[in-house]
Amino acid sequence: MNREELDPSVYGWKLPEGWRLYAYERGGEPAILVGRFDVGEGCYALVEAHVHAPFNGPTRVTVIAETTEAANQSDGVTVEMMRGVPLGEARRVITEWVHRIRAEVSPEDSPAPLPARVESPRDYAMVAREYVRLMDAGERRPIEVMAQAWGVSRNTASARVRRARNRGLLMQMGSTTGRLSAKLTEAAEELLREDE
Structure with missing residues (x-):
């Protein structure tokens, strides 16, 4: 999938820190929200949500070691790292912004x-x-x-x-x-x- 990162300010939006907005394709409308969270030991989690999914929660959560050294130090992704993903906070942001984006991009669905x-x-x-x-x-x-x-x-x-x-x-x-x-x-x- 060729995603294009979008500038939320073009729409008059300021996403919370660590969150980015993407279109499915070049020149497309806002469709994907991605939040990045530090989960310790040189690793981070990406929490992704699709604006037009029939639910308001994440569609994908990925934990990534930033470097090979980080992965070696922690012996890969650990259970503690997975537990460190703040899904409650992510769901709150996703719910707020998915509704807001839907209302502006697809008002007929609101x-x-x-x-x-x-x-x-x-x-x-x-x-x-x-x-x-x-x-x-x-x-x-x-x-x-x-x-x-x-x-x-x-x-x-x-x-x-x-x-x-x-x-x-x-x-x-x-x-x-x-x-x-x-x-x-x-x-x-x-x-x-x-x-x-």
């Missing part, structure tokens, strides 16, 4: 905006629609995506989805793949048809 206060049945039907759309797109953490996009806490986004369900606008369904799915009710579809 949750639709909501009114400042979600109160009416129509507002809750819109919440239900976004939840279903994200689930259908394979998003494993729809509540987090919605919270990030709407600038609210995860608890607030979760409460809105719960209220939509309690109002009879959203049905949670089982799935043969072991993952839950969701479906709009007729009442929600009727409320949303009023927009058309």
Whole structure:
């Protein structure tokens, strides 16, 4: 794969220290985030995430000895080095930046905006629609995506989805793949048809 490193400042972004942004190909859009972490004894870890993956965690973690001498000193990559990869911190950065990049590069994939206060049945039907759309797109953490996009806490986004369900606008369904799915009710579809 011929990756091209991108300058985040071109997009008005300043990534956290140690993080870089790449396109899949020359002239492409932002697609890959890579963070570099020192794991000791002359070794470092690269944590990679793909912006359009159907999940928000790393897609690859690689521990590398910077020199042959470093590898000889530690006798190669050790369990301690692997444990030293700060995956929690990496996931936090990835989640924040993947949502931000998706919203700017692929706004059609981001949750639709909501009114400042979600109160009416129509507002809750819109919440239900976004939840279903994200689930259908394979998003494993729809509540987090919605919270990030709407600038609210995860608890607030979760409460809105719960209220939509309690109002009879959203049905949670089982799935043969072991993952839950969701479906709009007729009442929600009727409320949303009023927009058309």
